[in-house]
Amino acid sequence: MPGALPEGEPSPTTGELPAEATATLGERPFGVYVHVPFCSVRCGYCDFNTYTLAELGDGRVPGASTATFADAALAELDLAARVLGPDAPTVDTVFVGGGTPTLLAWQDLVRVLDGIGTRWGLSPGAEVTTEANPDSVTLESLQGLRAGGFTRVSLGMQSAVPHVLRTLDRTHDPENVVRAVVAARDSGLDVSLDLIYGTPGESLADWRTSLDAAVALRPDHVSAYALVVEEGTKLAAQVRRGDVPAPEDDDEAAKYELADELLTAAGFGWYEVSSWARGPQFRCRHNVGYWGGGDWWGVGPGAHSHVGGVRWWNVKHPVAYADRLAAGASPAAAREILTTEQRHDEEVLLGVRLVDGLPVDRLDRAGRTAVAGLVAEGLVDGRVALAQRRVRLTRQGRLLADTVVRRLLGVG
Known part of the structure; x- marks a missing residue:
C-alpha cells in the first residue's frame, strides 16, 4: 500500500502561501507535476500513491474515477492560479506521472495540459512528458498526445526478461516495449525508458539483456534505478517470509557499473546518478528543475509542491482529494517552511x-x-x-x- 505522508504544519484551507515565498516566483524554473493515481494492477514493489480501479470500486465512487480525474485536476489548477496570482511565470516543464497516466483517455490528458497553458502559458520549447506503461498506449493515443502538445513519453520498460517482469508483477510483454517505442517515434515524441535492476532472481546476464534491448531501441534517455524493498509492499512481505532474497548491495553495484559502461559506449552521457541522455538536449528538464531547487506545483492526490522554500503535499486518497476541491478548499494535507x-x-x-x-x-x-x-x-x-x-x-x-x-x- 502507499506509504504515509510526512508530518508538517497545517496548510491553510485557501492554499495561501507566505508572501516571501511567492515574491521570488520567476527567478527559478517553474514546472507543473500532475499525479494520476490509477493503475490496472499494483506492482509488488511499488509504494507510490496509486490505486487499482477495483480498489476504488471501478469508478463507481464519486471522485475515484478515471472519467472525472481531469475535472478535479482542473479545479486544483484554478486554485493554484488564485494562489500564485497574475504575476506567476509561464510554465517551463510539465510532467504527468503516476500511477499509469495513460489509463486516462488521451483527450483528458490534453485537456489538463490545455488547462495549464490557459492559466499560466507554456514557455517556448516547453518540455511536456507523460509516463506510460508499454501496454497502455497505441499509435492513435500517442499521436493525439503529440498533437495536443506533449513532447516526450517515459515508458516503464523495467526489464526485457520475462521472469524478472513476473517477479515485479509487471503485466506487459517485452515486445510491447518495441511497439510502444516505434509508435512514439512515429508520433514525433521523444522517448525515455525506465529500467529497474536488482530484482530477486535477476542475474547479471539478465540485466545485460535488458540494457542491450534498451540500447537497441535507440531511446533519447534512459533512467536506471536500483530496486528498493519498501515496507508495506508485497515484495517486502515476500522477502520477510524468505520467499525471495533481498537485493544485495554488491550485486546492485555491479549492475550499476554495467549500466554506465554499456550506456556510455552507446553514446549516452550520465547527467544525474540514475539518468543518462543521448545529449544535453534530451535531459529531463523537469527533473533537473527539482534537483536544481526550482519551483513546481504538484496537482493530484498525494502530489508534492514547492514554491520559494515552502513545501506542501496533498491528501492521498482520490475521494478525499476530489471532495476538498468540490468544497472549494485546498487539497493540501500539510506543509513545511524550509529553514536555511x-x-x-x-x-x-x-x-x-x-x-x-x-x-x-x-x-x-x-x-x-x-x-x-x-x-x-x-x-x-x-x-x-x-x-x-x-x-x-x-x-x-x-x-x-x-x-x-x-x-x-x-x-x-
Missing part, C-alpha cells in the same frame, strides 16, 4: 548527484575540508575539484553518493 539549514542540506544532497557538480563555495567549512579526503578516496573527481572548484562524483562516488553527501554535510 534545510535548504542548504538539500542543495548539497541534490547538487552532488548532477554531472555539473556542486560549487565548492556552496559548502560550509566542514564540507570544504572534506573534499580533499573524498578526492583521495576516488569518490570525487580531483581534476574538476581543482580546475573548476566543483564537487563532481566519480563512478565509484556515484555508487556511494549517500556517503559523500554525509561527509560534505559533516554528519558521517
Whole structure:
C-alpha cells in the first residue's frame, strides 16, 4: 500500500502561501507535476500513491474515477492560479506521472495540459512528458498526445526478461516495449525508458539483456534505478517470509557499473546518478528543475509542491482529494517552511548527484575540508575539484553518493 505522508504544519484551507515565498516566483524554473493515481494492477514493489480501479470500486465512487480525474485536476489548477496570482511565470516543464497516466483517455490528458497553458502559458520549447506503461498506449493515443502538445513519453520498460517482469508483477510483454517505442517515434515524441535492476532472481546476464534491448531501441534517455524493498509492499512481505532474497548491495553495484559502461559506449552521457541522455538536449528538464531547487506545483492526490522554500503535499486518497476541491478548499494535507539549514542540506544532497557538480563555495567549512579526503578516496573527481572548484562524483562516488553527501554535510 502507499506509504504515509510526512508530518508538517497545517496548510491553510485557501492554499495561501507566505508572501516571501511567492515574491521570488520567476527567478527559478517553474514546472507543473500532475499525479494520476490509477493503475490496472499494483506492482509488488511499488509504494507510490496509486490505486487499482477495483480498489476504488471501478469508478463507481464519486471522485475515484478515471472519467472525472481531469475535472478535479482542473479545479486544483484554478486554485493554484488564485494562489500564485497574475504575476506567476509561464510554465517551463510539465510532467504527468503516476500511477499509469495513460489509463486516462488521451483527450483528458490534453485537456489538463490545455488547462495549464490557459492559466499560466507554456514557455517556448516547453518540455511536456507523460509516463506510460508499454501496454497502455497505441499509435492513435500517442499521436493525439503529440498533437495536443506533449513532447516526450517515459515508458516503464523495467526489464526485457520475462521472469524478472513476473517477479515485479509487471503485466506487459517485452515486445510491447518495441511497439510502444516505434509508435512514439512515429508520433514525433521523444522517448525515455525506465529500467529497474536488482530484482530477486535477476542475474547479471539478465540485466545485460535488458540494457542491450534498451540500447537497441535507440531511446533519447534512459533512467536506471536500483530496486528498493519498501515496507508495506508485497515484495517486502515476500522477502520477510524468505520467499525471495533481498537485493544485495554488491550485486546492485555491479549492475550499476554495467549500466554506465554499456550506456556510455552507446553514446549516452550520465547527467544525474540514475539518468543518462543521448545529449544535453534530451535531459529531463523537469527533473533537473527539482534537483536544481526550482519551483513546481504538484496537482493530484498525494502530489508534492514547492514554491520559494515552502513545501506542501496533498491528501492521498482520490475521494478525499476530489471532495476538498468540490468544497472549494485546498487539497493540501500539510506543509513545511524550509529553514536555511534545510535548504542548504538539500542543495548539497541534490547538487552532488548532477554531472555539473556542486560549487565548492556552496559548502560550509566542514564540507570544504572534506573534499580533499573524498578526492583521495576516488569518490570525487580531483581534476574538476581543482580546475573548476566543483564537487563532481566519480563512478565509484556515484555508487556511494549517500556517503559523500554525509561527509560534505559533516554528519558521517
